[in-house]
Amino acid sequence: xxxxxxxxxxxxxxxxxxxxxxxxxxxxxxxxxxxxxxxxxxxxxxxxxxxxxxxxxxxxxxxxxxxxxxxxxxxxxxxxxxxxxxxxxxxxxxxxxxxxxxxxxxxxxxxxxxxxxxxxxxxxxxxxxxxxxxxxxxxxxxxxxxxxxxxxxxxxxxxxxxxxxxxxxxxxxxxxxxxxxxxxxxxxxxxxxxxxxxxxxxxxxxxxxxxxxxxxxxxxxxxxxxxxxxxxxxxxxxxxxxxxxxxxxxxxxxxxxxxxxxxxxxxxxxxxxxxxxxxxxxxxxxxxxxx
Amino acid sequence: xxxxxxxxxxxxxxxxxxxxxxxxxxxxxxxxxxxxxxxxxxxxxxxxxxxxxxxxxxxxxxxxxxxxxxxxxxxxxxxxxxxxxxxxxxxxxxxxxxxxxxxxxxxxxxxxxxxxxxxxxxxxxxxxxxxxxxxxxxxxxxxxxxxxxxxxxxxxxxxxxxxxxxxxxxxxxxxxxxxxxxxxxxxxxxxxxxxxxxxxxxxxxxxxxxxxxxxxxxxxxxxxxxxxxxxxxxxxxxxxxxxxxxxxxxxxxxxxxxxxxxxxxxxxxxxx
Numbered sequence: 001x002x003x004x005x006x007x008x009x010x011x012x013x014x015x016x017x018x019x020x021x022x023x024x025x026x027x028x029x030x031x032x033x034x035x036x037x038x039x040x041x042x043x044x045x046x047x048x049x050x051x052x053x054x055x056x057x058x059x060x061x062x063x064x065x066x067x068x069x070x071x072x073x074x075x076x077x078x079x080x081x082x083x084x085x086x087x088x089x090x091x092x093x094x095x096x097x098x099x100x101x102x103x104x105x106x107x108x109x110x111x112x113x114x115x116x117x118x119x120x121x122x123x124x125x126x127x128x129x130x131x132x133x134x135x136x137x138x139x140x141x142x143x144x145x146x147x148x149x150x151x152x153x154x155x156x157x158x159x160x161x162x163x164x165x166x167x168x169x170x171x172x173x174x175x176x177x178x179x180x181x182x183x184x185x186x187x188x189x190x191x192x193x194x195x196x197x198x199x200x201x202x203x204x205x206x207x208x209x210x211x212x213x214x215x216x217x218x219x220x221x222x223x224x225x226x227x228x229x230x231x232x233x234x235x236x237x238x239x240x241x242x243x244x245x246x247x248x249x250x251x252x253x254x255x256x257x258x259x260x261x262x263x264x265x266x267x268x269x270x271x272x273x274x275x276x277x278x279x280x281x282x283x284x285x286x287x288x289x290x291x
Numbered sequence: 292x293x294x295x296x297x298x299x300x301x302x303x304x305x306x307x308x309x310x311x312x313x314x315x316x317x318x319x320x321x322x323x324x325x326x327x328x329x330x331x332x333x334x335x336x337x338x339x340x341x342x343x344x345x346x347x348x349x350x351x352x353x354x355x356x357x358x359x360x361x362x363x364x365x366x367x368x369x370x371x372x373x374x375x376x377x378x379x380x381x382x383x384x385x386x387x388x389x390x391x392x393x394x395x396x397x398x399x400x401x402x403x404x405x406x407x408x409x410x411x412x413x414x415x416x417x418x419x420x421x422x423x424x425x426x427x428x429x430x431x432x433x434x435x436x437x438x439x440x441x442x443x444x445x446x447x448x449x450x451x452x453x454x455x456x457x458x459x460x461x462x463x464x465x466x467x468x469x470x471x472x473x474x475x476x477x478x479x480x481x482x483x484x485x486x487x488x489x490x491x492x493x494x495x496x497x498x499x500x501x502x503x504x505x506x507x508x509x510x511x512x513x514x515x516x517x518x519x520x521x522x523x524x525x526x527x528x529x530x531x532x533x534x535x536x537x538x539x540x541x542x543x544x545x546x547x548x549x550x551x552x553x554x555x556x557x558x559x560x561x562x563x
Contacts, residue, residue: 167398170366174392175463176385177415185411189402265402 025049043236052244055237062235071225072241079221080249082138083210086145090206091199093146094153101154102161102187103179119151127213137219144213145206152205153198160194161187196261203253211246222246311467311499312340312363316372319358319525331524332358335372338518338527340501345493347502347510347517349556355525356503357471363501364390364469376467384467388416391465391498393473397456399444405455406431406440412463430458433492450481457489461496468500474509483541486512490539511535511552512544519559529559 009015028049036042043051056069063071097115101108123144130147131140164187172182214223222242229238298304317336320329332355340346348356361367362374365381376384384390399408406427413423431437434454444452453473460468474482490513493500504510510517514533521528535548543549 165398167394167396168400171392171394171398172415173366174364174385174390175412175415176388181415185414186400189400192402 041236047237047240052237052240055235056241058237060235062238068235068238068241072222072238072245075220075222075225075242076245076249079207079210079214079223082141082221083145083207083253086142086210087149087203087206089142090146090149090202091153094150094198094202095157095195097150097154098157098161098191099183101158108158115151115154118147123148123209123212124216127216131217137217140217141210141213141221145210148205148209149202152201153195156198156201157191157195160191163194164190192264193261196257196264199260200254200257203257204250207246207250207253309342310339311342311344311377312338312501313375314338314340314359314363314372315374317359317362317369317374318371319355319362319367320370333362334524334526336525336527338530340499343497343499345500345502345513345515347504347514348520349504349507349510349517350520350525351505351522351560353525354520354522356505356520358525359520360469360471360501360503363467364392388412388463389466391460391463391468393453393456393460393468393470395472395475397444397449397452399452399455399459401444404441404443405436405447408444408455409459409462412459416463426462430462433461433495434458434488448481450477450485453477453485454488457492461492466498468498470500470502472503472505475504475506482509487540489513490537494538507553507556508544508549511549511556512539517556519556521560529556531556531559 028046032042032046032048035046036048039045058069059067062068066074097111101112126147127140127144130143131137134140134143168186168190169182172186177185210221211223211226214221214225215227216223218224222245226239226242229236229242296308314336317333318331319333320331322328323330336355336359348359350356358367362369363376363381365385374381376389400411403411409427409430410423413426418426427440428437431440434457436451436454436458439447439451444455447455453476456473474485477485486509502510502513511533517531517533518527519529519531520526531552533552535543535546535552
């Protein structure tokens with residue numbers, strides 16, 4: 001009986017997750033213990049996990065007004081709002097672009113190669129230019145999040161439109177469906193899983209970009225706080241809290257997209273076959289989606 | 292306009308000739324995949340299909356039977372010759388939404404329930420919702436899927452999916468039903484059941500059916516006439532009349548006439 005439950009546990013993918021988490025904690029703690037023996041201020045290099053957890057509940061004001069966690073969360077909110085707005089804008093632009101590219105071959109040929117070039121410019125190189133153009137810290141970060149979002153959304157949605165089967169097109173043609181009907185009844189619903197695989201890639205990207213650009217410029221946000229916490233002696237634990245909060249936000253943003261996908265695909269199976277044809281899909285994420 | 296012919300029973304009276312689909316000198320060719328040579332899918336095909344008739348197009352792969360069906364449905368442009376459907380071009384007939392097509396794979400939308408799949412062509416036509424709902428129920432009753440209306444396609448067996456495809460094709464009350472090897476992917480038992488059901492539906496609705504298949508006994512069981520096509524280049528090599536009385540049931544398959552007809556069709560293959 002007991003043996004059986006163990007077998008079940010090891011057969012499920014859950015134990016892999018558990019093993020990973022436990023493994024990471026062990027490695028982290030081993031590292032922290034070692035660092036503590038050789039460094040004078042080990043918390044700057046690698047504090048113990050319990051020290052970070054403790055700092056979350058600390059009531060000590062780090063900047064005269066807020067405790068560490070209040071400071072981190074208020075800045076997390078700023079980052080999240082910028083990334084969120086940029087993400088939604090970028091997703092809309094990406095979707096419309098995909099529509100246009102699927103509708104007009106000429107547009108696809110004309111702009112697709114250049115979209116890729118925009119994608120190749122490092123965010124850190126793009127940030128000062130965008131700031132110079134927008135002349136506004138908030139706007140510049142929203143714009144950068146949007147730029148990073150629209151490309152994966154546009155490409156994956158476009159590949160969704162292209163993956164519609166020939167017979168499905170024949171069916172709509174034989175019914176003398178108008179072009180807008182073909183999009184509304186066939187192509188857009190068909191491309192929904194593709195759209196979401198683009199959104200799942202883009203969501204953590206938008207947040208990462210927003211944080212990264214924060215570190216360069218002022219105006220609050222997680223990245224800004226992060227560099228300040230390293231430079232000024234407010235509390236090194238602000239830095240460590242930001243590290244964890246950023247990771248959590250990134251994962252949650254992906255998770256949110258998965259939930260939305262489930263919601264929008266009401267009852268329909270998320271086809272493995274179709275999505276495996278998607279090249280923008282990173283190998284690791286495919287497994288998460290199938291489970 | 293339909294062509295008029297003298298009434299055999301009355302003097303000097305012209306009546307419509309009852310031809311639903313008239314194919315004259317039809318040739319279709321297209322470049323092959325490499326673009327280096329031309330495939331002659333059909334050459335100089337002549338055929339008349341009467342109103343309410345069940346005609347099968349039979350032949351080995353590459354004989355152009357599917358191409359011919361697609362040409363009737365305006366999914367493929369003829370290279371030369373003409374097709375008229377009730378005196379009109381296939382394009383006009385398609386725009387009037389008088390074709391129902393059943394494909395080899397069911398081509399269902401996996402994000403729609405069975406009911407909403409059957410409903411889809413009517414949405415395209417702009418039929419008001421109460422009438423759509425009523426028709427969907429009628430169609431599902433006809434194909435025996437009333438219990439499965441709220442299931443998704445992936446929850447159904449292959450045979451059931453193909454029934455949904457048939458229900459969807461019939462939902463817009465087409466004049467002509469075009470079927471492209473609709474049962475070829477199904478097992479023998481499911482196939483026989485669907486054969487009987489299709490004949491029942493045909494008797495009830497009285498549509499003209501053009502049925503493409505490579506299965507000779509299927510063609511003999513279902514059809515009024517069998518058009519045997521031969522490949523390279525595709526052309527009509529024989530037309531076999533099936534005079535087995537209707538209504539037919541599965542016992543027909545044991546009759547000597549049936550066996551004789553199957554042999555006749557098969558022989559016309561071998562003569563190629």
